[in-house]
Amino acid sequence: MFGWELPPFNSGGLGVACFGLSKALVARGSKVIFVLPKKQPIKADHLKLVFAGDGIDYLIVDSPLSPYLSSESYDEEYGNLDSKKQRLYGANLFQEVERFAQLSRAIAARERFDVIHAHDWLTFGAGVGAKEVSGKPLVVHVHATEFDRTGGHNINEHVYGKERWGMETADRVATVSGFTKDIVTSRYGINPDKVEVVHNGVEMSADPRRKVGETTLAFKSHGYSVVSFVGRLTIQKGADYFLRTAKRVLEVNPRVIFIISGSGDMERQLIAEASYMGIGDKIIFTGFLRGEELAEVYRASDLYVMPSVSEPFGITPLEALIEGVPVLISKQSGVSEVLKHALKVDFWDVEEMANKILGVLAYPPLKDTLGEYGSAEARGVTWDKAAEKCLSIYGKLTSGLT
Amino acid sequence: MSLDLRKTDLWFNIEAMPALCLYFQVHQPYRLKPYRVFDIGKDRNYFNGTNGNLNNQFVLRKVAEKSYLPTNRILLELLKQHPEFKVTFSLTGVILEQFKEFAPEVLKSFQDLVKTGRVEILGETYYHSLSFLYSMEEFAEQVDMHRRTIEKVFGVRPQVFRNTELIYRNDLALAAEGMGFRGILAEGADHVLGWRSPDFLYRPRGTKKMGLLLKNYKLSDDIAFRFSSRSWEEWPLDTGKYGSWINAKQGNAQVVNLFMDYETFGEHQWEDTGIFDFLRALPGELLKSSNNCFITPSEAMTLFKPVAELDVPHYVSWADVERDLSAWLSNSMQHDALRALYGLRERVLASKSYDILDAWRRMQTSDHFYYMCTKWFADGDVHKYFNPYDTPYDAYLSYMNVLKDLELRLASGKEEKRAEALATV
Numbered sequence: 001m002f003g004w005e006l007p008p009f010n011s012g013g014l015g016v017a018c019f020g021l022s023k024a025l026v027a028r029g030s031k032v033i034f035v036l037p038k039k040q041p042i043k044a045d046h047l048k049l050v051f052a053g054d055g056i057d058y059l060i061v062d063s064p065l066s067p068y069l070s071s072e073s074y075d076e077e078y079g080n081l082d083s084k085k086q087r088l089y090g091a092n093l094f095q096e097v098e099r100f101a102q103l104s105r106a107i108a109a110r111e112r113f114d115v116i117h118a119h120d121w122l123t124f125g126a127g128v129g130a131k132e133v134s135g136k137p138l139v140v141h142v143h144a145t146e147f148d149r150t151g152g153h154n155i156n157e158h159v160y161g162k163e164r165w166g167m168e169t170a171d172r173v174a175t176v177s178g179f180t181k182d183i184v185t186s187r188y189g190i191n192p193d194k195v196e197v198v199h200n201g202v203e204m205s206a207d208p209r210r211k212v213g214e215t216t217l218a219f220k221s222h223g224y225s226v227v228s229f230v231g232r233l234t235i236q237k238g239a240d241y242f243l244r245t246a247k248r249v250l251e252v253n254p255r256v257i258f259i260i261s262g263s264g265d266m267e268r269q270l271i272a273e274a275s276y277m278g279i280g281d282k283i284i285f286t287g288f289l290r291g292e293e294l295a296e297v298y299r300a301s302d303l304y305v306m307p308s309v310s311e312p313f314g315i316t317p318l319e320a321l322i323e324g325v326p327v328l329i330s331k332q333s334g335v336s337e338v339l340k341h342a343l344k345v346d347f348w349d350v351e352e353m354a355n356k357i358l359g360v361l362a363y364p365p366l367k368d369t370l371g372e373y374g375s376a377e378a379r380g381v382t383w384d385k386a387a388e389k390c391l392s393i394y395g396k397l398t399s400g401l402t
Numbered sequence: 403m404s405l406d407l408r409k410t411d412l413w414f415n416i417e418a419m420p421a422l423c424l425y426f427q428v429h430q431p432y433r434l435k436p437y438r439v440f441d442i443g444k445d446r447n448y449f450n451g452t453n454g455n456l457n458n459q460f461v462l463r464k465v466a467e468k469s470y471l472p473t474n475r476i477l478l479e480l481l482k483q484h485p486e487f488k489v490t491f492s493l494t495g496v497i498l499e500q501f502k503e504f505a506p507e508v509l510k511s512f513q514d515l516v517k518t519g520r521v522e523i524l525g526e527t528y529y530h531s532l533s534f535l536y537s538m539e540e541f542a543e544q545v546d547m548h549r550r551t552i553e554k555v556f557g558v559r560p561q562v563f564r565n566t567e568l569i570y571r572n573d574l575a576l577a578a579e580g581m582g583f584r585g586i587l588a589e590g591a592d593h594v595l596g597w598r599s600p601d602f603l604y605r606p607r608g609t610k611k612m613g614l615l616l617k618n619y620k621l622s623d624d625i626a627f628r629f630s631s632r633s634w635e636e637w638p639l640d641t642g643k644y645g646s647w648i649n650a651k652q653g654n655a656q657v658v659n660l661f662m663d664y665e666t667f668g669e670h671q672w673e674d675t676g677i678f679d680f681l682r683a684l685p686g687e688l689l690k691s692s693n694n695c696f697i698t699p700s701e702a703m704t705l706f707k708p709v710a711e712l713d714v715p716h717y718v719s720w721a722d723v724e725r726d727l728s729a730w731l732s733n734s735m736q737h738d739a740l741r742a743l744y745g746l747r748e749r750v751l752a753s754k755s756y757d758i759l760d761a762w763r764r765m766q767t768s769d770h771f772y773y774m775c776t777k778w779f780a781d782g783d784v785h786k787y788f789n790p791y792d793t794p795y796d797a798y799l800s801y802m803n804v805l806k807d808l809e810l811r812l813a814s815g816k817e818e819k820r821a822e823a824l825a826t827v
Contacts, residue, residue, distance in 0.1 A: 252439060341776070343795055355438040359799040362439070365734040366798055373733075373776050 002035045002104065002116070002123035002130070008290070009040045013315050014143050017176070017200050018119055022047055024201070024387035033111050035126065037100040050107055094158060101125030108133040115394045119143060121159060124166025131169070137397040139390075140170040141198070145183050148310040151235040164188045172393055174198045176313040177334020196393055199338050201383030202318035220300075225256045225361045228301040230294065230316045231308070233264030238307035238330065238347050243270060245307070247277050248354035253361060256282065261297050263288040298323040302367060303360045307347050308333050317342065321378035326370030328356050338381050341374035420601060420648060420655040421697040421705075422688060423615065425490040425564075425587065426664035428470070428512075429530050430462055430497050431769035433790055437800040442807045448761060455790035459504045466505045469668035474511040476667075476678060480685050481518045487685045488520045488696040491664070492564050495528030495548050496767060498555060509555070516556045522698035523552050525560030525583060531766035532730060534565060534574055535717075536744040544763070545581055562586065562699040566768050568617065568661070568720040569727065572713065575606030575614065583612070585703040587661065589720040590616035594712070601655035605708035613703040614712055617661040617720060621647065626662040630675035641680060641687040652693055656706050661720070722777065730771040735798040740771060742805055749812045758811055765804065773797035 001022060005015040022032045026046040034044070039051040100123065108116075108130035116138045118127025124140055131138040146159045167173045167188055173195045175181040185192045219226065227246070231237035239260060246258040260270065260283060267285070274283045289297060298304060304320035304327045311333035318335065320327050321342075329336050330347040343356045360367045435451030451457050480487050493512065501509035515521045527533055528548040533541040545563070553559055562585040563578040570588035578586050590600025600616035624644070628634045636643065648658060663670065671677040688694045697705065721729040730736060743765060750762045774794045791797040 340793070341795075342793075344792065351438070351440070355440065356799065358439040359802070363735075363738070363798070363802050365738040366795060366802075369733045369735050369776060369798075370795060 001032055002100075002118040002126045004037060004120065004122045006034070006036065006040070006042050006044060009042065013200075013313070014120060016203075016315060017143060017313075019044065020201055020203055020383040021386055021390065024383035025390065027384065028387050028391060030387075030391065033113060035104060035107055037096070037103075037122075050111070097122050097125055097162070101129045105129040105133045114398050115139060117141060117390070118166070118170075121146075121163040121166060124162055124170075128166065128169050137171040138169070139172045139174055139393060139397070140166045141174040141176075142167070142180055142184055142312070143176050144312045145180065145187070147183055147187055148180075148236055148312050149234075151309050153235075160188075164190075171397055172196065174390065174393065176200050178337050179332070179334045180312040196389065198386050198389045198393075199334065199381065200313045200315060201381055201386050202315055202322060202378060203383070204322060204379065217300075219257050223255050225253075225302045226259060226300050227256060227303050227305060227357055227361075228259040228261065228297055228320075229305055229307070230261045230289075230297060230320075231306070233260070233262050233266040233270060235266070236309055236311070237262070237264075238309045239264075239266060239270055240273070241307045241309075241347055241350060241353070242305060243273055243277070243283070244350045245305075245353040245357065246274075246283060247279055248350055249357050250279055250282055252354075252358055254282075256357075256361065257284060258282055259284045259286060259297055259301070261286040261289050261294065294319075295323060298325050301325045303328060303357060305353070305357070306330060306333065306335075307345075307353065309347050311335070318378045318381055321371075321374045324371050324375050326360060326367050326374055328353065328360070339374065339377060341370055341377045343370065419657070419693060419695065420651045421657045421695050421702070422648065423490065423657050423659045423697055423699060423702060424488075425492065425524070425659070425661045425699065426666075427492050427564075427662070428497055428664045429492075429494040430458070430465065430500055431530065431767040432458055432496055432500070432764045433461070434765070434770065434800050434804055436791075436796070437803045437807075439803055442803055443810055446757070446761075446807070446811070448804045448807075449764065458500065461790075462500050462504045465665060465669050466508045468673070469665050470505075470508050471511060472673070472678060473664065473667040473681070474508070474515060476682055477515055477521075478511075478518075480682070481515070481520055484685045484689060486689055486695055488522070488698050488701075489515075490522040490524060490698045491515075492524035492526050493552075494526065494530040495544075495551050496530060496764065498551060513556060516558060520698075522562075522700060523556055523558055523560055524587070524699065525549055525552070525563045527566055529763045529766045530566050530768055531763070532566060532569070532740065532768050532771065533744075533766060534569070534577070535727075535731075536740065537747060538577070540744070540747060540766075541577070542581065544766075562615075562703065567729075569717055570714060570719070571717050572607045572715060575609050575612050579606075579609045579612045585613040585615065585699055587615050587617070587659075587699065588714070589718050589725055590619055590659070591718045591725040593725075594714050594718050598710070598712075599655065601651060601658050602709040603656055603702055603706040604710055604712040607711050607713045613706070613708055615657065615659050615699055615702055616712075617659050619720070619725075621658060622660045622662050625660070625677075625680075626666045626670065629666075629671045629677060629680070638676070639680070641683040644680075644684070645687040645690070648688060648694065649691055652691075656709075657697065657702050721772075728777060729775050730768055733774070733776045733794075735774045735776075735794065736771045739774065739798060739801055739805070742802070746805075746808065746812065750808075753812055755811075758808060761804075762808060765801070765808075770797070770801055774801070 003018040006019050007015050010016060022034055023046050025032055032047050033050055034047045035050045104126035114136060116127050116130045116136050118124055119141045120143050127138050127140060146155050146163060167190045173190060175184055175195055175197055178197050181195050181197055184190045184195055229239060229242045233239045249256055271285060274280045298320045304325050306314055306317050306329045308314060308330045313334035317327040317329050328343040331344050332347050336344055345353045432449040433456050434448050435456050437448060449458060455461055477489060525545060526548055527544040529544055531544060533544055549560055563583040564587040565574055568587060568589045575586050600618045604614040606612050606614045629639055631637055651658060667677055667681055717727050718725055719727060750759055773789050773791050774797045776794050
């Protein structure tokens with residue numbers, strides 16, 4: 001299995017997904033060799049970890065690599081590194097991807113395996129390389145496409161080309177949703193018969209404590225409700241729609257606090273916009289959070305909102321539901337395919353989003369029912385189901401060979 | 403309604419029956435349009451949705467073309483063709499209003515059927531409401547309102563009562579007896595009947611002269627639900643096979659009660675399933691055996707003596723596999739909405755505003771609460787099929803927003819400040 005990142009060295013959902021899926025595959029009796037582009041002190045006892053950078057002096061700190069970087073922002077980050085570190089990385093993201101692909105061939109020649117599984121375009125080159133060396137079938141797994149990342153504007157032709165080439169070369173394509181399958185077939189021209197939907201799962205939180213932070217408790221004691229957003233502050237995640245919705249909600253019900261948790265290239269713009277709208281005092285920007293701090297944001301919320309413009313899957317609503325918090329999600333998301341007990345809106349429909357938020361805050365049974373049934377539903381969205389689906393794909397591919 | 407029994411041969415073959423009692427429910431609610439928080443205090447037209455299945459006129463026209471009109475034509479033919487054939491309808495007040503408003507020709511076709519003298523109309527609540535569960539006074543008013551409407555529209559007086567969705571309990575039968583009904587209908591649920599058969603007339607517990615007819619849910623659902631189901635081992639169902647199941651009951655049944663939604667014909671089971679051909683051929687097939695006959699519920703009350711008293715202390719209904727109240731009353735949204743609705747009664751009546759009273763009563767129609775049902779995992783497909791809203795949550799949200807608007811109107815004759823009103827929500 002070729003991946004680009006694993007927790008805790010992840011910048012988003014891709015690493016979480018790779019970790020969850022591989023763990024569930026191992027639990028079902030598979031052996032997984034997980035190949036990463038660079039060495040990191042990752043604790044994953046269930047996996048045999050292989051680093052493409054093994055044997056070479058690679059430093060991990062200040063890595064400019066992230067699956068969510070555009071090539072432009074890679075260049076910028078790379079320029080910020082000192083010269084010693086610059087030598088350790090390719091001069092741009094594409095070179096780095098290319099380096100990974102080259103190194104993977106040696107790994108494929110050395111290791112023994114039955115199926116190759118590569119996650120997202122950054123690893124497609126590595127996957128195809130391994131296929132060429134070993135002759136084993138290749139599954140490419142699409143967690144996000146260039147159309148999601150850019151909101152459909154300024155598609156990077158190089159990335160698009162890599163994605164398309166990977167999917168065409170692969171024996172099978174797995175997508176994290178029907179939503180993404182549609183993009184893969186309509187925008188990349190991939191034969192739908194070759195594409196299988198493997199919905200993501202969610203890790204149960206091991207800690208059932210329902211601790212809420214003191215700040216939010218103070219707000220609540222003054223009769224305020226809390227509505228939250230968690231995600232990178234980029235076009236794709238629709239934080240700007242969240243802000244406009246907040247404005248509309250506050251016109252009717254001023255006793256609401258909105259939490260925006262995450263970082264990204266739109267952060268400054270959003271903060272400025274909130275002040276400009278005159279609602280700066282009702283919006284809390286927390287920056288990027290993980291672990292217990294993130295769970296606290298969920299628990300403090302009366303409602304969690306995911307207004308993504310284009311969301312291949314979207315794990316955060318499931319995380320919120322696991323904490324018992326009801327969710328409002330955009331219809332332009334993969335997770336809306338697996339969640340019935342959620343409020344759903346088109347991301348652009350600010351008026352309806354505000355209507356639903358106001359409804360949840362005004363009518364407690366709405367909040368309670370959504371939370372109760374949604375939580376039960378989210379607990380059924382497991383990585384085990386995803387692993388089962390993958391195993392059936394592997395089974396078809398390998399039986400075809402023997 | 404007086405059916406002339408002397409015109410039939412019923413008196414001569416009671417022993418060998420089964421008699422067939424066909425009853426069809428005819429109902430469409432006034433669905434609430436998507437009503438946003440921002441509409442509160444601004445928009446008093448709750449029922450004029452324009453989109454798809456929330457457009458009441460569109461739905462009514464669609465169902466009329468697909469189901470009511472063609473099925474009424476078939477029944478009229480059958481009534482002409484077979485002098486022994488009889489059917490029974492229950493039509494809610496709210497569908498009669500919608501016929502009048504959107505499809506007068508459908509109303510006329512029902513009137514034509516009743517004019518044959520072999521079509522009985524049952525009594526029920528005008529608004530197809532759950533009022534019996536919440537307010538005895540409200541329930542009595544709606545039953546009376548419905549009875550007067552039926553007399554006016556069809557010139558007949560209902561003798562037998564059916565409550566919304568066949569919701570039934572001992573005290574309902576007592577109440578109906580008190581209102582002058584001779585009989586009542588209920589679901590022949592296993593947990594009510596135990597070892598007993600639904601194919602006999604029973605006496606509701608505690609009543610003096612009432613008869614209780616129970617739906618044979620197996621034979622009813624064979625038509626209503628399973629008719630087009632290819633995974634059903636009996637598919638395809640033809641009248642020969644169905645008739646043999648009925649005939650097999652000869653000697654051990656008084657009356658086989660086939661109760662179902664009228665929309666079964668052409669709407670739930672589409673024309674291409676062959677449902678119309680089945681209906682067209684059914685009476686002829688059943689009448690091949692001289693022992694079979696068709697009767698209406700009020701005839702059953704006259705013909706048969708109840709075989710036993712039936713004790714039904716807990717509510718039963720004909721909905722879902724549970725056959726209880728859970729389709730309308732299982733989650734907190736449904737409980738909350740109903741509580742809030744009936745909590746307004748005194749103020750609604752005191753307002754003496756027809757508009758408010760009418761809107762409030764239309765909001766009592768049970769369908770609104772069915773749309774809020776979250777029982778999706780067991781028999782969800784049925785709920786989803788019948789739900790014009792995307793989710794139960796959307797249904798509840800629109801409903802509660804409309805209730806807020808009604809409350810605002812009750813609080814003051816004049817418009818209130820919207821923001822101020824919501825702060826108290």
